[in-house]
Amino acid sequence: MRFRLLGPLRVWNGETWSPVRAAQQRVVLSMLLIEPGRVVSTDRLIDEIWGERQPPAAGPVLRGYVLRLRRLLDSAPVAGSALLTQPSGYELVAGAEDVDALIFDRLVASGRRSLADGDGERAVNDLSEALALWRGPALADVPVGPTIVGHVAALERARLAATVDYTAGQLYLGRHDEIIGELERLVALHPLLERLWEHLVLALHRSGRRADALDAYRRARTVLTAELGLEPGRRLQDLQRAILAERRSAADRQRSTDPADSPAVSASSVPRQLPADPGEFTGRTEELRHLDTIVSADDRRTVATVITGAAGVGKTALAVHWAHRVAGRFPDGQLYVNLRGYDPDQPMVATEALAGFLTALGLAGRAIPAGLDERAARFRTEVSGRRMLIVLDNAASVEQVRPLLPGTGTNAVVVTSRDSLAGLVARDGAQRLDLDLLPARDARALLDRLVGGRAEPDGMAALVQRSGRLPLALRVVAELANSRADRSLADLADELADQQRRLELLDAGGDPRAAVTAVFSWSIRHLPPDAGRAFRLIGLFPGPDLDACALGALADTASGPARRALDTLTRANLLYRTATDRYAVHDLLRAYAAGLAATDLDPSDRRAALQRLFDHYVTAGSAAAERPDTGRHWLDVERRTLVRVVAHAAAHGWPTHAVRLAAVLHDHLDSGGWYTDAIAVHTQARDAAEQIGDRSAHAHAWYGLGVTHLRLGTHATAGQCLRLALDRFRQTGDRRNEVRTRLALGVLHAQTGRRAAAAADFQRAAEQSGDLGDDGSRVNALINLGIVAAQAGRHDAAAGHLGHAVDISRRLGDRRRQADALVNLGVLDGWAGRHAAAAGHCEEALALYRRVGDRAGEARALHNLGEVQGCLGHDAEAAVAYERARAIFREIGDRVGEAQTTDPAADVPGVVDD
Known part of the structure; x- marks a missing residue:
């Protein structure tokens, strides 16, 4: 270090740290150190030293200050540093390791990256080293003018933010007891900072001081409501509710009926994803006892157990039933995912599972990183310090599971798989629980409970034998027995035996799957014709779950009959509900249904059913996309299915449907931040468009790929895709989309520092959109022209462009674009010192962003405000x-936006492309 700002201003003289004697020289040096390597104009320096009381010879006096300062610096061996005179002002050249504030920034950024990557030790070390650089208030001995006072305030905010992150790192490492005293001191100094209260409440709770944690929440609420008139934020409220929920769970276990223990309703950000507890669960006493050891384990590693066994043996039922029993021990929530490891279709990849988990943990789509490693790191960060139960159902491989493991021992993980997942046991220390067939006694008890206690022991024993003692088969058999109450269980067992003989399955060596297949076949034979046909058609369905509308399209029937067929199949235990009015099928049954569809349905019937299904999704998706306010929920629910439908349509002879669905999904995937899905969808659409020779669709696919890569920051690929899109839009004469693509290219050039190229793109887009009467694109172009003009110092031109954009967007009633223009106009006014006008623009933009639900815009407006x-x-x-x-x-x-909240130079506008 050669210069110290984080305390009184000091310069290294070769032997010791020396003060700068003259107050005016301290001001000049501080101004130059605020922006080392950048020219500070003479006018700014004069204004900072004297303000409105400038002496007549301010310029020569300033040159004298600089001369004496240069002599001081030249007398000290400051390697690589120099105070340079430039045409418009002065520049101090200093390396990144020469200024303590720059070292602080580097260490804090490193600490935050380590925290996001799950390396708590390194995060705490870096943040501790950064905070140790502070020797008191920043620039404590420097007279403050308008620039320095703002910079000092920003440095102090950065110090506080780093302190908060340091406490987060300590919590991540489980040092709850050690950090409580520091947190109490911090909340006393900064009582309006909710994140400190969150950490204090969490530390007290994790230290077993539940009453103190609730008292800290009450103190936080009192301060916030009294000082700001605001209730605590969602995260702080979630903590209180989780603590109350845990208290109730403890009381429930003691059979307490005290109404004071009733918790508040669970917050939406505390995920409760477990499927319904299997009805009439029977047996597995030893296995449940073994699983109970997970919640009593006391180590710092993630505790994982792999339940392994044959298909249909009841792995999922055991895991879910046990999870419901112990859910109260995991107050921060329960996550569940069916990895579909043995579905006939493609298993779920870890990136998709992580996206679902992060969404459940409260992240918006755009907040979810694109890559597997980044998502896994973000997931570990989000669950760090929480106590959660994670059920990974139906895994096919270690590769599916490993990225889904949290990094700390406060969480428990249960995995189910037909595979032994030996690598997870050997490398990751997981325990394995081998699940065999139900013992005969438990199998008879389960069947007896399912059929209502019919006193037919011989028939019961025969049905148990014919079902292979597999819970899935027993449930199907029981439902069929209940629907044929006029037949004895012995007769039904004989009928099932006949079915097995007809299928020639008795010589299968006792393979339990043979018994399951026989039971399925027997059950299907007794379905009503419409339900039997529906089951076969479901074997064609490419998505994870479906509703009555989708089945109606497959079956060419109205949703009413389709819903009745779904209810019939659910009662027969051939389907199960995943959510309200949505249904899924066990992977064994799915494979069986697919086989029946291939053998029992005519090829023309299969193709006609899929044609109707794809038509349905194109029609429904188009309607939803045209009504973004009401259609977003439908697109959210159907997103995973729609992505699979695009892939299936592209690969199996429906390229036009793939192209049309990709167009429908473009805006939803982009605005939601589902970039991995967007890459897959647009790639398939590009190949499908090429297959059918649709040049317009080809251009749209390249545009979709280009915009997605632009979002991901893969600029070289984005440029290639956007240039191909621009060329193809020109060839097809699609001038409106040519403008959209040129805007995106301008954003790319702006992001990569090619300001002149960006300005040329935006100017051309403004002219073309004006000729076309496309006011929306014209507003975007004007906003971006204003931004690049402002960045180039042409403030009058920038104000003209932005003011014009505000006027047009107001006339259009386009609140989002109006907010974009206003927030950038506010930044511009702030730069010019018109602070009251800037505040008005930012407040108006903030209200508009909130009305349209633009969270990123809201944050940017708040920062600038x-x-x-x-x-x-x-x-x-x-x-x-x-x-x-x-x-x-x-x-x-x-993360860039979060970091900017501590940077006074961060109020730089952001370009928009659509």
């Missing part, structure tokens, strides 16, 4: 705006 409020001297309002912005940036996963 905080800067303006700080400049106006409204420190309390600024602190609230910064913290709200930071919380939203953190929630949506925008």
Whole structure:
């Protein structure tokens, strides 16, 4: 270090740290150190030193200050440093390791990356080293003008943010007792900072001080409501509810009826994803006792158990039943995913499972990273310090499971698989629980409970034998027995035996799957014709679950009969409900249904059914996309199915449907941040468009790929895709989409530092959109022209472009574009010192972003509003705006935005492309 800002200003003289004697020289040096390597204009320096009381010869006086400062610096051996005179001002050249504030920034950034990657030790070490650089208030001996006071405030905010992250790292490492005292001191100093209260409540709770944790929540709520008139934020409320829920669970276990123990309703951000507890669960006493050891294990590793066994043996039922028994021990929630490892279709990949988990944990689509390693790291971060139960059902391989493991021992994991997953046991320390067929006594007890206690012991024993003592087969047999109450169980067992003989399965060496197949076949024979046909058609369905509308399309019937068929199949235990009005099928039954569809349905019937299904999704998807306010929920629910339908259509002879569905999904996948899905969908659409020679669809696919890669920051690939799209839109004469593509290219050039190329793209887009009467694209182009003009220092031109954009968007009633223009106009006014006007623009933009539900825009408006409020001297309002912005940036996963909340130079506008 050669310069110290984090405390009184000091310069290294070769032997010791020396102060700068003259106050004016301290101001000049501080201004140059705020932006080392950048020219600080003479006018800014004069304004900072004297403000409105400038002496007549301010310029020569300033040159004298600089001369004496240069002599001071030249007398000290500051390697690589120099104070340079430039045409418009002065520049201090200093390396990144020469200024303590820059070292602080580097260490904090490294600590945050380590925290996100799950390396708590390194995070705490880096953050501790960063905080140790502080020797008191920043620039404590420097007279403050408008720039320095803002920078000092930003440095102090950065110090506080790093302190909060340091406490997060300590919590990540389980050092709850050690950090409580520091957190109590911090909340006393910064009572309006909710994240500190969150950490204090969590530390007290994890230390077993539940009453103190609830008292800390009450103190936080009292302060926030009294000072700000606001209730605590969602995360803090979630903590309180989780603690109350755990207290109730403990009381329930003691059979307490005290109404005071009733918790608040569980918050939506505490996931409760377990499927329904299997009805009439019977037996498995030893296995349940073994699983109970998971919650009593006391180590710092993730405790994982693999339940392995043959298909249909009851692995999922055991895992889910046990999970419901111990759910109260995991107050931070329960995550569940069916990895579909043995489905006839493609198993779920770990990236898709992680996306589902992160969504359940409260992350918006855009906050979810694209790559597997990044998603896994973010997942470990999100569950760190929580106590959660994670059920990974129906896994096919270690590769599917390993990225889904949390990094700390506060969580428990149960995996079910037909495979032994030996690598998970050997390398990751998982325990294995081998599940065999139900013991005969338990199998008879289960069947007896399912059929209502019929006193037919011989018939019961025969049915148990014919069912292979497999719970899945027993449930199907029981439902058929209940539907034929006029037949004895012995007669039914004989009928099943006949079915087995007809299928020639008795010589299968006792393979339990042979018994299951026989039971399935026997059950299907006794279904009503419409339900039997529905079951076969479900074997064609490419998605994970379906509703009555999808089955109606497959079966060419109305949704009413389709719903009745689904209910019949559910009662027969051939389907199960995954959510309201949605149904899925066990992987064994799915494979069986697919086989029946291949053998029992005519090829023309199969193709006609799929044609109707794909037509349905194109029609319904188009309607949903045209009504984004009401259609978003449908697209959210059907997204995984639609992505699979595009793949199936592209691969099996429906390229036009693949192209049309990709177009329907473009905006939803982009706005939701489902970038992995978007890459797959647009790639399939590109290949399908090429197959049928549809040049317009080809261009749209390249555009979709280009925009997605732009979001992901893979700029070289984005450029290639967008240039191909631009060329093809020109060939087809699609000028409107040519403008959209040119806007995206301008954004790419702006992001990669090619400001002149970006300005040329935006200018051309503005002219073309004006000729076309495309006011929406014209507004985007004007906003971006304003941004690049502002960045180039042409503030009058920037204000003209942005003001024009505001006027057009108001006339259109386009709130989102109006907000984009206003927030950037606010930044521009702030740069020009028009703080009251800037605050008005930011507040108007904030209200508009909230009305349209744009969380990223809301955070950006709050950040800029905080800067303006700080400049106006409204420190309390600024602190609230910064913290709200930071919380939203953190929630949506925008690390750049989160970091900018501590950077006074971060109010740089962001370009828009669509």
